[in-house]
Amino acid sequence: MKFAVAAALAALAGAASAGKDRRTFAVLRFNNKMLTRARADPIVSPGKVASHVHNVLGGSGFRLGSKGPDLTSSSCSTAMVKGDNSNYWYPSLYFKDPKTGKYEDVEVFYTNAYYFFEPTNDDIKAFPLGLSIVTGDANARSPPGGGGITNLDPSKGPVNAVKWTCPRSNYNPPSWPDNSNGMTAGIGDPVNKGEGVGFPDVDCDGYASPLRADMHFPSCYNPKAGLTDYKNNMVFPSDAGDGKSDCPKGYIHVPHLFIEAYWNTPLFKDRWEQGTGSQPFVLSNGDATGYSLHADFMAGWDEKLLQHIIDTCDAGTSGMDTCPGLFYGLNEGDQCTIPSPVDEIISGSLGSLPGNNPITGWAYGGGGLSYPAPPPKSDKSTTSATQPEASNKPTKGPGKSSTKAPPEQHTTEKPTGVPTEVLVKVPTESAKPPSYSAPVSSGPAASGPASSAISSSLPTRSAKPPSCTPKIVTVWETVTVTGEMPGPTGGPLSNNSTGSVDGFKYAGCFKDVGDRVLKGEMRANLGAMSNEKCVSHCKSAGFALAGTEYGGQCYCGNELVGSQQLDDSKCDMACEGDASGICGGGWSLSVYSKDGEASLKGAKGRRHVHDHLERHRS
Numbered sequence: 001m002k003f004a005v006a007a008a009l010a011a012l013a014g015a016a017s018a019g020k021d022r023r024t025f026a027v028l029r030f031n032n033k034m035l036t037r038a039r040a041d042p043i044v045s046p047g048k049v050a051s052h053v054h055n056v057l058g059g060s061g062f063r064l065g066s067k068g069p070d071l072t073s074s075s076c077s078t079a080m081v082k083g084d085n086s087n088y089w090y091p092s093l094y095f096k097d098p099k100t101g102k103y104e105d106v107e108v109f110y111t112n113a114y115y116f117f118e119p120t121n122d123d124i125k126a127f128p129l130g131l132s133i134v135t136g137d138a139n140a141r142s143p144p145g146g147g148g149i150t151n152l153d154p155s156k157g158p159v160n161a162v163k164w165t166c167p168r169s170n171y172n173p174p175s176w177p178d179n180s181n182g183m184t185a186g187i188g189d190p191v192n193k194g195e196g197v198g199f200p201d202v203d204c205d206g207y208a209s210p211l212r213a214d215m216h217f218p219s220c221y222n223p224k225a226g227l228t229d230y231k232n233n234m235v236f237p238s239d240a241g242d243g244k245s246d247c248p249k250g251y252i253h254v255p256h257l258f259i260e261a262y263w264n265t266p267l268f269k270d271r272w273e274q275g276t277g278s279q280p281f282v283l284s285n286g287d288a289t290g291y292s293l294h295a296d297f298m299a300g301w302d303e304k305l306l307q308h309i310i311d312t313c314d315a316g317t318s319g320m321d322t323c324p325g326l327f328y329g330l331n332e333g334d335q336c337t338i339p340s341p342v343d344e345i346i347s348g349s350l351g352s353l354p355g356n357n358p359i360t361g362w363a364y365g366g367g368g369l370s371y372p373a374p375p376p377k378s379d380k381s382t383t384s385a386t387q388p389e390a391s392n393k394p395t396k397g398p399g400k401s402s403t404k405a406p407p408e409q410h411t412t413e414k415p416t417g418v419p420t421e422v423l424v425k426v427p428t429e430s431a432k433p434p435s436y437s438a439p440v441s442s443g444p445a446a447s448g449p450a451s452s453a454i455s456s457s458l459p460t461r462s463a464k465p466p467s468c469t470p471k472i473v474t475v476w477e478t479v480t481v482t483g484e485m486p487g488p489t490g491g492p493l494s495n496n497s498t499g500s501v502d503g504f505k506y507a508g509c510f511k512d513v514g515d516r517v518l519k520g521e522m523r524a525n526l527g528a529m530s531n532e533k534c535v536s537h538c539k540s541a542g543f544a545l546a547g548t549e550y551g552g553q554c555y556c557g558n559e560l561v562g563s564q565q566l567d568d569s570k571c572d573m574a575c576e577g578d579a580s581g582i583c584g585g586g587w588s589l590s591v592y593s594k595d596g597e598a599s600l601k602g603a604k605g606r607r608h609v610h611d612h613l614e615r616h617r618s
Helices: 002-011 068-072 303-312 531-540 610-617
Strands: 024-029 036-038 054-058 087-091 093-096 103-105 108-117 132-136 162-165 195-197 212-216 238-241 244-246 256-263 281-283 294-298 423-431 470-478 504-511 545-549 553-557 578-582 588-593
Touching (some): 054 108, 087 256, 108 303, 256 294, 531 553, 531 588
Antiparallel strands (some): 054 087, 093 103, 093 281, 132 294, 162 212, 212 256, 423 470, 504 588, 545 553
C-alpha cells in the first residue's frame, strides 16, 4: 500500500505547471450533515468555550483548542474524500417563534465545499497543515459597503465575502424589500433576484432550494503572518489582467474555498408573516440581520493529495470524490460524529440562545456593536428546553468552563460571496451606491432544474442609482437555477396512477428522526434523486424498504425503527430528478416496499395500505 502511494506521488511530481489559464474546480461533498454542533471555535477562541454555537464538519480531531497536528490524528471525517481531515464551521441558525418568543434550532439540509482553482499567474499550492482562515464579520449588524453587489476583488472596491441565497418560485413580491437601504431590512442583489445581503423577509420556496448561506474564503496566504494569525494572514487576489487574479508578492496562492449551507427553513413557513420587512430567523451569535454570516476553516489535508487534486482534477459539481487517482479512496457511508465538547442544551425549544447572546440588529438595536459572550450556564434548570426526537443534544465532554469568552473578532479582509448552483464571472456595469442606497431590481433570475450547476459568462447591467459615479467592476455572481416548487399534494401517488415504482408499491409517508428510521443505507449517493432510482438501488442491495426524503435523499432498510405514520400531506416535495414525483418532505419519508406494507419496529403486525391506494385511484 505504501509503495503504491509512493509510486503514484512520484509519477505526479512534475504534473504541476506554473499558473493556470482557466478555472477548474471540484465540489467536496460530506457524508453526514455535521460532525458536531457546539460553542467551540479553536481559531477565534482557542481552548475556551466560544460565544456562540457552530455547525462543524470534517475530521474528528476537532476540539476546543485543536490545531493542525490534532486533525491529522482524526479517526474519521465527514468529508467524502479520505485524506481531508480539515474542519469547516459556521454559525448555527435559530427560529424565534413570533408567538412564544422561544428559539428552535433550524436543521441543516446539507453543506458543500467548493474548491476553485482559478486562472492565475501564480502556482496554486495546497493548504499548509493548520492554516486557519476566517471569512465574514461576526460583529456586523450593518450592511456591507458594496450593498447587495458581490465582489471578491479588493482592487475593484469593497469586498463582500458572504451572502444569502433565496431561490423562489416567483419573485413578485421581491425577496428583499424593494426600497431597502439595509438599515431596517436586507438588500437584494440588483442583478440576481435570488441573492442578497442580510436575511430575506419571505420564505425561500424554490425547487429543492431553501435558504442558503454562501461564504467565500480569501485565497492568498501571507506566510510572514503565520498559520494562526487569522486577522492578518489572508487576503483575496486582485485582477492581474487577461482574466487572471494574482496574490501579492510573497504570498502563497491556495485554493479558493467556498462553502454553501442549506437550511430547512420551509419547515417554519406557516409560522410567521412574510413580506413585512421583518423575519424570524437569528444566527446563534444573536444577529437578527444576517449580516454577520461568517465561517472558519482549519486545514487538515494530506497536502500531497490536495496538490494532486489541484493539478489534475476538474470534476466540477460531479464531486471531488470522482477525481482520478485519489490516493486513499473515499469515506463512504461513514456517520462520523463526536460529542459536543461543551455540556449544554443547544437544541429544542429554548428560552434563550445558548450563551445567553442578546438579539441585536434592526428592530432589536445594537447595530454594529460588539457584545462579550456570557459564560456557559452551569445550571441547566434555568433553560427552558424540550428535546424533540431529532434534536442534537450534546453529551458530556471535556471543556466545560465558566470562563468568560472574549467578543468574536471575525474581522479579516472579507470579500463577499458567490452563491453556488451556478457560478459565473460576470462583467457587470454597476454604480457604487452612496450610504447603502437601495439597489434597483433588474431582470428575473434564470429558470431551470435546481440541481444543475453551470458556468457561463453573462454580460449584465444594473441600473445606476441617482447621484452616483458609474464604475466598471468585475464581480463574481452566482446564478441559482430554479424551477416551480410544487406545494403539498394529495399524496405521493401524483407521480403515477398505480402507486408502483419498479415493482415496489407505495407504503405511506413516515416520520424520520435524527438517527434515521431506515438504517440499512443512509443518503445513497445516486445523483439527482427520483423514487425509481432509490427503489432500484435499495432492491439491488437486498433491502425490503426504500424511502426518499426532502426531494433528494435516499434511504434503505428492512424496517422502520422509531417511526410513525404521517398524513400524506407531510410528503410534499418534488423529486430532484423527476418533478412529477414526490420524494418525501422535511423529516418525512415516502416509503416503498414489495407488497406496499412496512414494518414498524416494536409495532404489532404490519400496516396495510390497500384502502389508501384505492382512495387515490378514484
